[in-house]
Amino acid sequence: MSDNIIFGIEVLMNGLMAGVLYALVALGFVLIYKASGIFNYAQGVMALFSALTLVGIMQGQVPFAHLINAALGTDLHHFGWHVPAVLAILLTMAIMVLLAFCVQKFVFRHLVNQEPIILFMATIGLAYFLEGFGDLMWGSEIKKMSVGLPQGGSFWIEENTQWMGLGNENFFGFFLDKLDLVATVIAIVLVVVLVLFSQYTKQGRAMRAVADDHQAALSVGISLNFIWVMVWSVAGFVALVAGIVWGTKSGVQFSLSLIALKALPVLMLGGFTSIPGAIVGGLIIGVGEKLFEFSIGPMVGGATENWFAYVLALLFLVFRPQGLFGEKIIERV
Amino acid sequence: MFYREAGDYKTSYAADSQTFPIKFDRYRYYFVLLFAFAAVPLLINDYWVNAIFLPFLIYSIAAIGLNILVGYCGQVSLGTGGFMAVGAYACYKLMTSFPEVNILFHVLLAGGVTACVGVLFGLPSLRIKGFYLAVATLAAQFFLVWLFNRVPWFYNYSASGQINAPERTIFGQAVTGAQTQAWATYLFCLVILAFCAVIARNLTRGSIGRKWMAIRDMDIAAEIIGVDPLKAKLSAFAVSSFFIGIAGALFFAVYLGAVEVGEAFSIQKSFLVLFMIIIGGLGSIFGSFAGAAFLVLLPVLLKNLLVGVLGWPTDLAAHFEFLIIGALIITFLIAEPHGLAQLWRVAKEKLRLWPFPH
Numbered sequence: 001m002s003d004n005i006i007f008g009i010e011v012l013m014n015g016l017m018a019g020v021l022y023a024l025v026a027l028g029f030v031l032i033y034k035a036s037g038i039f040n041y042a043q044g045v046m047a048l049f050s051a052l053t054l055v056g057i058m059q060g061q062v063p064f065a066h067l068i069n070a071a072l073g074t075d076l077h078h079f080g081w082h083v084p085a086v087l088a089i090l091l092t093m094a095i096m097v098l099l100a101f102c103v104q105k106f107v108f109r110h111l112v113n114q115e116p117i118i119l120f121m122a123t124i125g126l127a128y129f130l131e132g133f134g135d136l137m138w139g140s141e142i143k144k145m146s147v148g149l150p151q152g153g154s155f156w157i158e159e160n161t162q163w164m165g166l167g168n169e170n171f172f173g174f175f176l177d178k179l180d181l182v183a184t185v186i187a188i189v190l191v192v193v194l195v196l197f198s199q200y201t202k203q204g205r206a207m208r209a210v211a212d213d214h215q216a217a218l219s220v221g222i223s224l225n226f227i228w229v230m231v232w233s234v235a236g237f238v239a240l241v242a243g244i245v246w247g248t249k250s251g252v253q254f255s256l257s258l259i260a261l262k263a264l265p266v267l268m269l270g271g272f273t274s275i276p277g278a279i280v281g282g283l284i285i286g287v288g289e290k291l292f293e294f295s296i297g298p299m300v301g302g303a304t305e306n307w308f309a310y311v312l313a314l315l316f317l318v319f320r321p322q323g324l325f326g327e328k329i330i331e332r333v
Numbered sequence: 334m335f336y337r338e339a340g341d342y343k344t345s346y347a348a349d350s351q352t353f354p355i356k357f358d359r360y361r362y363y364f365v366l367l368f369a370f371a372a373v374p375l376l377i378n379d380y381w382v383n384a385i386f387l388p389f390l391i392y393s394i395a396a397i398g399l400n401i402l403v404g405y406c407g408q409v410s411l412g413t414g415g416f417m418a419v420g421a422y423a424c425y426k427l428m429t430s431f432p433e434v435n436i437l438f439h440v441l442l443a444g445g446v447t448a449c450v451g452v453l454f455g456l457p458s459l460r461i462k463g464f465y466l467a468v469a470t471l472a473a474q475f476f477l478v479w480l481f482n483r484v485p486w487f488y489n490y491s492a493s494g495q496i497n498a499p500e501r502t503i504f505g506q507a508v509t510g511a512q513t514q515a516w517a518t519y520l521f522c523l524v525i526l527a528f529c530a531v532i533a534r535n536l537t538r539g540s541i542g543r544k545w546m547a548i549r550d551m552d553i554a555a556e557i558i559g560v561d562p563l564k565a566k567l568s569a570f571a572v573s574s575f576f577i578g579i580a581g582a583l584f585f586a587v588y589l590g591a592v593e594v595g596e597a598f599s600i601q602k603s604f605l606v607l608f609m610i611i612i613g614g615l616g617s618i619f620g621s622f623a624g625a626a627f628l629v630l631l632p633v634l635l636k637n638l639l640v641g642v643l644g645w646p647t648d649l650a651a652h653f654e655f656l657i658i659g660a661l662i663i664t665f666l667i668a669e670p671h672g673l674a675q676l677w678r679v680a681k682e683k684l685r686l687w688p689f690p691h
Contacts, residue, residue: 039464070645110667117409120464121611122666124604129659135652261600264468306479310472317461317469 011294012287017180019286020187021245025263026270026278027190028238033272034211035231038108038119042127044260046096046236049134051243051252053095055145056138057088063137085147089240096236097229104229131254140254145247150178183245190241191275194234203230265313270324277325285309336684352534369523374516382515387588389629390522391580396609396621397533398576403607404616405537406569407549408458412470414602415477416574418594419447420581422487425496428509428586429489436501436508440525440582447578448571450477455570459563462552474600481594495593498586509586518587525583529576534618536572545569546616577606608658612665614674623673631657 025043032040040046056063060079068076083091103126111122198204209217210227218224246256262285270281289308297304341356343349353359377386395413402408424443428436454473458466481487488496500510506517536542544565547555556562585592592598605628613624632654639650669675 066646066649070643070649107663107667114666114670117463117467118666118670120409120467121607122663124607125659125662125666127659128604128655128662132652132655132657132659136649136656140648140652258600261471264471268465268468300483303479303483307472307475310468310475314457314469314472317465318457 008291008294011290014180015287015290016283017177017184017286018290019283020180020184020279021242021249021282022259022262022266022285023279023282024183024187024190024238024242024245025259026266026282027187027194027275028235028242029263029267030272030275030278031194031238032231032235035207036108036210036228037116038123039116039272040235041120041123041260042130043235043239043263044256044258045127045130045134046099046239047243047246047260048252048254048256049099049130049243050092050096050236050240051145051247051256052134052138052143054088054092054147054240054244055143055247055252057091058083058085058147061138066139067136089147089244092240093237096240097233100232100236101229103232104225108228109225127260143247143252145244145252147244147248150182177249179245179249183249186241186245187279190238191279194238194275197234203227207231262309265309268313269316274325280324285312288312336681338685352538366527370520374520377515377519379515382519383588384633385629386519387522389626390519390526391583391588392606392609392625392629393622394526394529394583395577395580395606396613396625397529397618398573398580399606400610400613400615400618400621401533401537401545401576402569402573404610404614404620405542405549406545406566406573408455408462408566408569409464409467410470410573411467411600411603411607412454412473412477413577413606414598414600415474416447416451416577417581417584417602418477418481418598419450419574420444420578421585421592421598422481422496422594423447423578424582424586425498426487426489428499428501432499432501436503436586437525439501440579440586443582444575444579447581448575451570451574451577452567455567455574458566458570471600474603478594478598493593495591496585497591498589501586509590511590513587522583522587525579529579530618530622533572533576537618541565541568549616608662610672611662612672614672615670617672617674619677620672620674623677627673628658 025047028043028046029040032038032043055061060081060083062068062076062079065076068074107122107126108119111119196204198208206217206222207227207230209220209222210224214224217227242259243252243256246259250256263282266278266281266285268281269284270277270279289305289312292308293304336357338355338357341354343354348354351359353362373386395417399410399413402410420443423446424439427434427439427442431439450473454470457469461469482494488494491497498509500507500512502508503517503521507513508517508521537545544555544560545568547558547560548562548565548569552562555565581598584597589597609624609628610621611624612627613622614620635654635657636647636650639645639653640647665672
């Protein structure tokens with residue numbers, strides 16, 4: 001096989017892996033959107049916040065250390081202990097549940113029955129708030145996330161795919177990051193767990209009922225407040241998973257919150273209401289932008305990944321506004 | 334008592350339908366204009382102009398533009414930063430290609446170019462709405478910034494990829510470049526802002542503004558009573574982008590002088606202007622001013638208070654800014670969805686009756 005085709009295949013596979021990561025963020029969006037009709041712009045910042053919190057807890061950072069130091073003139077920074085990863089993840093999850101509770105109690109309870117676009121703007125405000133809060137709490141420097149996920153190229157895959165070069169001397173097997181493989185597994189597990197949860201548990205069914213019809217759900221005795229707190233908690237959990245994977249991949253930093261924006265075209269493509277849609281949309285965007293960059297990118301100056309997803313979604317919207325798997329709920333204007 | 338319309342008789346339709354029908358409002362408006370044009374230029378120095386007045390004037394233009402689109406026509410746009418970049422780069426290309434033409438025309442033409450681009454990216458609004466449209470405008474934001482970053486023609490093949498405003502004068506006074514006087518830049522922006530505000534105010538209370546509002550309130554009903562959604566939406570996109578383009582051109586040429594597109598016109602800028610109109614008041618020209626003033630002043634005040642008075646590090650103050658802006662947005666959406674403009678209206682109503690309760 002020629003070099004170009006092999007390289008193209010490698011680009012394709014890396015695109016799939018990137019797509020999985022986009023899909024991880026998009027999943028959180030879909031969950032909240034289905035259950036409460038809120039388009040949660042803050043999902044990416046929630047991932048950043050959870051990752052910051054996780055690292056902060058693991059390294060025993062003192063929360064608000066900068067603030068306390070500045071206000072009281074002390075010199076606090078660390079408690080001096082290291083929390084094991086599992087415990088830290090559990091603690092972070094508890095904080096995300098608390099956050100979900102606060103968001104519901106202080107923000108969205110007061111915005112019931114508002115127009116979707118108002119709710120959307122409120123989540124932008126929430127995103128700003130969380131961003132400032134997270135930085136204030138844990139500091140804004142780039143942090144390293146190490147919860148024990150493997151990293152680096154996988155030699156096993158390289159060795160076992162070398163035969164595919166069919167005698168091409170320049171080919172030493174495909175290069176795939178172990179972390180990407182782990183992320184794929186995590187994403188699959190996450191989707192399976194979410195599907196099982198929403199199909200076979202009482203709470204999951206209540207969640208779907210709320211998504212279907214608020215009033216009908218209320219009339220059979222489902223507490224909307226509880227469901228919404230639960231949905232935000234689940235979204236917080238998904239954000240935590242995304243935060244761990246992205247944080248391990250590129251460090252815990254501000255740009256993490258921008259991947260949320262990438263999830264928007266993923267949703268456009270997959271449809272706002274479909275969990276499989278989020279996955280497929282993520283894969284299409286991931287593969288599409290990598291292949292586009294690989295084939296067309298050099299001709300137009302490169303870095304097309306910045307906008308390709310959005311333009312693809314834009315074109316897609318014109319022809320199929322409900323996305324690939326979404327329900328046909330959009331009013332045509 | 335302090336604010337009243339009693340004794341204010343009108344004898345013609347023109348007097349009744351003018352912008353400020355109440356005498357008190359009209360005199361206040363003249364007073365503000367007089368103060369802004371005559372008194373402020375004598376009082377300000379470089380710090381005041383660069384820290385407060387120029388950003389306020391320029392963001393006001395952008396906020397008016399976005400308010401026409403979001404507040405009056407109901408089409409949410411997150412592409413403000415990208416459209417401002419179009420204005421800036423159009424102005425730069427015009428300034429360098431036609432150095433002998435007056436800068437004022439360059440700025441207005443830059444607005445015209447942005448209007449065309451705005452209409453192009455407004456086309457999807459004919460099929461989608463709500464946050465679907467918001468995401469579609471994100472495409473404009475990212476694509477335009479990428480375009481200006483990657484295609485060397487736009488920045489005249491300069492090595493740094495930056496664009497720098499050459500010196501241009503009006504009536505012999507430099508308004509762009511390094512040798513500007515504080516008052517000259519201020520007056521230049523103020524004149525354009527006044528021009529934009531008067532146009533916007535009259536457009537929005539005229540027939541086209543009513544069409545926009547009809548589309549915003551209920552598009553199907555609007556169509557039935559004879560409003561053409563195609564024309565209404567695209568004209569809103571065009572007018573809005575025209576103002577935003579002017580703001581971008583001024584932001585680059587007069588305020589910053591040198592611009593790196595990814596930094597100056599990022600997605601954060603889109604959100605900033607959107608926040609201005611949410612806090613100021615959707616669907617209100619006064620609200621655009623109030624929101625711009627608020628979000629320009631807030632960081633300056635916070636910085637002076639936290640860094641200057643309390644001696645905290647600047648990064649901490651920046652985090653607080655995020656926190657406070659976010660909290661304010663949520664608070665306004667919950668407590669007063671019509672923003673500062675509505676608070677102002679309520680205050681006027683209270684003043685009218687004071688000291689009586691009813």
